[in-house]
Structures are given as C-alpha cells and as structure tokens.
Amino acid sequence: MAHDEFSLIRQWTSRSAGQEGNGLSVGIGDDAAVFSPSPGMEVVACCDAMAETVHFLRETMKPSDIGYKAVISNISDVAAMGGIARFALVSIAVPPHWTAAECREIYDGIYEACAAYGVRVIGGDTVAAPDALHLSVTVLGEVEKGRALRRSGARPGQLVFVTGHLGGSAAGLHLLLQTRDAGARVPSEWSELVACHQRPAAQIEAGRLLLASGAAGALNDISDGLASELWEIAEASGVSLVVDAAQVPMHEATRAYAAQAGRDPLDWALYGGEDYQLAGTVDPAGAETLARQCAQSGISFRIIGRVEKGGPSVTLCRDGVCGPMAKAGYNHFAQAD
Ligand SMILES: Nc1ncnc2c1ncn2[C@@H]1O[C@H](COP(=O)(O)OP(=O)(O)OP(=O)(O)O)[C@@H](O)[C@H]1O
Ligand SMILES: Cc1ncc(C[n+]2csc(CCOP(=O)(O)O)c2C)c(N)n1
Ligand SMILES: [Mg+2]
Ligand SMILES: [Mg+2]
Ligand SMILES: [Mg+2]
DSSP: OOOOHHHHHHHHHGGGTTOOBTTEEEOBTBSSOEEOOOTTEEEEEEEEEEEBTTTBOTTTOOHHHHHHHHHHHHHHHHHTTTOEEEEEEEEEEEOTTSOHHHHHHHHHHHHHHHHHTTOEEEEEEEEEOSSSOEEEEEEEEEEETTOOOOGGGOOTTOEEEEESOOSHHHHHHHHHHHHHHTTOOOOGGGHHHHHHHHSOOOOHHHHHHHHHHSOEEEEEEOSSOHHHHHHHHHHHHTOEEEEEGGGSOOOHHHHHHHHHHTOOHHHHHHHTOOOOOEEEEEOHHHHHHHHHHHHHTTOOEEEEEEEESSOSEEEEEETTEEEEOOOOSOOTTTTTO
16 A cells, blocks of 8 residues: 555545534644543543454455444443443554555444444544554543443342343354355345344443433443353452343344354354443343333343352353353453463
C-alpha cells in the first residue's frame, strides 16, 4: 500500500468532521480529543483488538464486517457494565497486502456500527505492519455514578440469566471455514448463522434495563463463551453457579446445522464465544418484570440457573446429571506453552 499516512487518515475519517458539541469539545484533528461525561455520569472505558488470522480471515469476514465487529465487541463491554457508549478511538496497523480501498471499507463498517449505537469516532492511530492487519478499538461510554454492574455482584439466592441466543457465532464460523475448505459458497439457508458471526449486536438496551431495574447482580458479556464468562462471575463474586443445559437458548438454525455437521450445539453455546450476549445474575423478585420489559424491546431474556453459596464453581446439569462446567472457552495463549 503506497500512500501518504496523513491523506489516508483524512479519507478514512472525513465522516467525523464537524462533530463537536454534545460533550465533545475537540474531535479528530488535534493531538487528542477532549470530552466531558454527562452530569451525574462517570466514564466507562474499554479496549478490544482484532488480529488477522486470529479473529478473522479474508474468507470469514469482509473488510466492513471486521470494522463493524471490532466496534461491537467494545460496545458490548460497555453494555456489560450497564452503560451507554459515546465515543470510539480506532488504531489500525496495515500490512502491505491490504489496499487503501479495503481499509476504507473497514471504516465503512466502523462508522456503520458507530451510527447504529450513537457513537462518535473521535480519534485513533494509523501505522504500517509487517504481515497481518490489526485493528484495535477503544470505546468510551458512561454510566450513572457508582452504579456500574460488576462481575463481582452475584449473590446466593439470585437467578442466572442470559440474553439472546448462544452458539450462533461459533456455528457460523464452523460453516464459513468448512465451505472455504470445500471451495464452496455458504448455502443461503444458513445466512442467519453467518450474520451471527459477522454482524453481532451489542446488548446496550438489555444492560440499561438491567441497571434501571435495580435487580441486577453480576453482569458480563460473552466474548469467550458462556462457560468462561460464568466462571469469571463465580470467581469475582465468590459464589457457586448452577446452570441447566436445557435452558441455554440457541437458534433453531444452530441446532439444525450442528445436527448436519455431527456436532453438539451446546459445545458452541458454552465454549464457542463471540456471541456478545449478556450473562449475569438477577434477584428473583425482579426477574419477571425484566423478562417482560426485554420482550417488549424484542430481547430474549432467559433464566438458565441459580446462584448458591460456596464455590467459586460453575455446575452444569444436563439430562439429570450435574457436574463441573469445564473452565473452557476461547483463550488466546492456551496452546502457547
Ligand atoms: N494488555 C492489557 N493491559 C492492561 N489491561 C488489560 C490488558 N488486557 C486486558 N486488560 C484488562 O483486563 C481486564 C479483563 O480484560 P479482558 O480482555 O479479559 O476482558 P474482555 O474485554 O471483557 O474480554 P475479551 O477481550 O475476551 O472480549 C479488563 O479490565 C481489561 O481492561
Ligand atoms: C479465523 C478465526 N478463527 C477463530 C475465531 C474464533 N475466535 C477468535 S477470538 C475469539 C474470542 C473473542 O476474542 P477476544 O477474546 O480477543 O475478544 C474467538 C471465539 C475467529 N473468530 N476467526
Ligand atoms: Mg478484552
Ligand atoms: Mg467483556
Ligand atoms: Mg477474550
């Protein structure tokens, strides 16, 4: 990619021009951005990266999908604190085999996700890379002072819930890799699974309902898989979680594709990851109201288990047999040494 760094930045981020106001006093174009949170709110800050070959291949994600998903994985972390997302900073390291036009498409996806969640891109960094494309997004959001929902908030007597459906992203990835290996195209009957993988949604609205309900205990978003996120809650809260496998929500398409692929769909739901749904705990007294409010907003809210004293542990009950839920899921360095 032979281009001038400064003109590329201008091209990719021209859509951020003239965005000052509403809490932002300095946007793109200076050494740093300057903003203030809304009165009564405090800042929520998170950062997640995506690396070529680790988080995507050219065959599994279009450039715009990569940009879209990198933003969503961050907004999802803000949702998991009960906050709203406001600003994004984007750092991109571009190797020679990526063209300026492809990078512009990455930004199309970035701006599309930002527009969908009311987020403004206020800065970033652009560097060359030797071999693989890296995209790192930082999202800054806000939450009512002192009210952020923590992983440590689970209490015995509460119920364990998840939003949405799980396993769709891992099923979609399996499908994309299988069809790539076969040199085929993905049959249109599975487009829902491909969308789960390429275009996940962040559950900001569910997080806000949970925070407003006053009934929420712990909250986490599902990037590495339900098992991994529940273990994080159990450990941070010092509790035991007991989950009923039959209640773990999965799309019909995930079950149907798993049957065709000779896989257990529950493995994708528990250990696959990248679903970006929320998992957490809630007081039993508030659960029904929350389920109703979520339903009114088109969000599925499913009770899948309960919180008990003891632990930290996560127990999975399936077909009447209960045992430890494997502390497995996506782990970047699991095979490294
Ligand atoms: N390289 C790092 N330097 C400083 N803090 C980090 C670094 N990596 C992670 N953290 C911090 O560690 C905590 C856990 O981060 P982690 O990335 O595991 O959570 P997550 O973003 O919810 O999960 P995922 O990255 O799988 O989406 C967060 O507070 C995060 O800011
Ligand atoms: C080509 C390809 N191979 C494997 C995967 C699966 N994968 C990669 S990172 C991750 C967890 C979330 O990332 P992080 O923890 O960094 O937020 C998962 C499930 C993929 N998406 N693409
Ligand atoms: Mg992270
Ligand atoms: Mg998270
Ligand atoms: Mg992770």
